[in-house]
Amino acid sequence: MSFFKQFPKIDYDLDDQNDLRSITDLFRHVDVNEISIDPLLSYTEYEVSEGDRPDNVSQLLYGSTDYYWTFFIVNDFLKDGLSAWPKSGQELERYITQEHDKNSVLTFAPRVQSITQNGTTYTSLINTLNGLDMTHPYLRLRRQGSLYSHTYARVSHYDASMYQLFVYGVNDSDKFFSSDGTYYVETFNPYRNGESEYITTEALNNEWREKLFSYHEKENVYGHALITNQLSLTAGISSLSRVDYLKSYESIAQVSYMSTLNTTRMNLIGRNAPKEYLSADGSEIITGYDALVTASALDPYPYLNTYAEDEREKNLNKRMIKVVKKSIINEFVDAYKDLIQS
Numbered sequence: 001m002s003f004f005k006q007f008p009k010i011d012y013d014l015d016d017q018n019d020l021r022s023i024t025d026l027f028r029h030v031d032v033n034e035i036s037i038d039p040l041l042s043y044t045e046y047e048v049s050e051g052d053r054p055d056n057v058s059q060l061l062y063g064s065t066d067y068y069w070t071f072f073i074v075n076d077f078l079k080d081g082l083s084a085w086p087k088s089g090q091e092l093e094r095y096i097t098q099e100h101d102k103n104s105v106l107t108f109a110p111r112v113q114s115i116t117q118n119g120t121t122y123t124s125l126i127n128t129l130n131g132l133d134m135t136h137p138y139l140r141l142r143r144q145g146s147l148y149s150h151t152y153a154r155v156s157h158y159d160a161s162m163y164q165l166f167v168y169g170v171n172d173s174d175k176f177f178s179s180d181g182t183y184y185v186e187t188f189n190p191y192r193n194g195e196s197e198y199i200t201t202e203a204l205n206n207e208w209r210e211k212l213f214s215y216h217e218k219e220n221v222y223g224h225a226l227i228t229n230q231l232s233l234t235a236g237i238s239s240l241s242r243v244d245y246l247k248s249y250e251s252i253a254q255v256s257y258m259s260t261l262n263t264t265r266m267n268l269i270g271r272n273a274p275k276e277y278l279s280a281d282g283s284e285i286i287t288g289y290d291a292l293v294t295a296s297a298l299d300p301y302p303y304l305n306t307y308a309e310d311e312r313e314k315n316l317n318k319r320m321i322k323v324v325k326k327s328i329i330n331e332f333v334d335a336y337k338d339l340i341q342s
Contacts, residue, residue, distance in 0.1 A: 042328050043074065048319045051088045062329055070332065074322050086318040092311065096271050100307045103156050103166040104177075105273035106141070107265040109292040110163055129165065129185065131215055134158035136208045138189065138201060141167050143175065144182040151175045155185065162288040164273060177266045264292060264300040271308035278303040 048057065054068035061067075072078045078085065087095060110128040114121050139155035153167035153176060165185075170176050187205035191198035267273040277291035278284070280303055295301040305313070324332045 042325055042332070043322050044325055046321055046323045048086045048321060052086075054082070054085060057323075061323060062326055067324075067329055067333070070324050070329070070336075071321055073336065074324060077318060078321070084318070087315055092315050096308050096311050100270035100273075100311075103168050103270040104153065104170060104173075105265070105267040105270050106165045106167065106183075107267075107274065107292070108163050108165065109264045109295055109297075110289060111293075128163055129158055130160045130163070132185075133208060133211050134165075134185075136187070136204070138187050138205055139185060139208075140188050141165065142184045142186060143178070144184055162274065162276075163292055164288075166270065173268065177268060264295045264297055272306050274304040275307045275310040276305050277301060278305065 046057065046061065054071055055065040057071065058065050058068040072081060108127050108129075110125050110130075112123065113126050114123045116122075134155065134157065140152045141155055142152040151172045153170040156166040156168050158165050187208055189198055189201045189205060191201055265273065274288075276285050277288060279286055282303065291301040291304075
């Protein structure tokens with residue numbers, strides 16, 4: 001029995017031109033709990049084997065491929081359809097490659113540091129991008145220094161709970177990923193000066209620089225004190241326009257954050273980056289902060305699950321599914337059909 005044949009028909013104006021057509025009402029939904037069948041007597045478990053498809057399992061259990069859809073009804077984790085079905089080993093590896101290896105991941109360990117300026121001591125969390133707007137579409141990560149001035153990557157996103165910066169489009173990985181040096185996070189403009197897109201993008205970039213300035217001014221007292229001190233030593237700073245001032249501020253501010261001396265990991269492919277940190281006995285998940293404040297580039301925190309390990313574990317857990325017993329499969333289907341058409 002085809003799954004969608006059980007759904008009722010409705011008249012619908014597809015083109016909004018008063019031309020009604022009879023179509024299947026796919027918006028109907030029936031939860032398995034609404035079907036009055038004793039769960040203790042009606043369900044059992046089945047372990048999906050490597051490469052099993054839903055229609056194969058239906059044939060094996062019921063002697064017909066028609067009942068494949070019941071697996072997606074009775075298992076909550078399969079509500080997303082075929083994409084949630086346990087993957088074969090090859091399918092899983094392709095998925096991990098497609099989903100995670102498009103990015104490189106840099107984990108920057110947060111550090112507490114103090115600075116004294118004009119008799120006042122400021123303490124703040126440094127070497128972290130937490131609190132900054134990292135959703136801006138024109139951000140890149142660039143290596144500091146003359147040897148690396150043209151070595152950069154585009155910023156994909158930032159995970160504030162794990163202190164991880166995801167980047168892509170690295171233009172020279174041998175120089176970009178290194179155990180020494182400092183990184184800038186900065187805006188860039190992919191358009192040429194004079195183009196309308198350039199003007200629009202530069203306006204967006206200036207908004208981000210304003211946010212950066214406000215962050216240091218209001219929230220990061222250590223950063224504000226450090227940047228103010230550095231800017232006061234910059235020749236001609238008083239003659240700079242507001243935009244030029246913010247551009248200078250942008251670069252100087254970011255240097256104080258992203259020191260590779262406090263970088264615990266650089267994962268050239270995202271699958272190997274930490275997905276979660278574990279306690280030493282593996283019994284519980286701990287926060288990124290708790291793991292990283294005790295770690296260093298020379299001695300990174302060792303207890304973790306990578307993104308690849310997490311995907312493999314989730315896929316393994318999906319292999320045990322709940323199925324309707326063969327003796328009452330027709331009763332289940334009839335009850336479902338009555339409810340979906342009511």
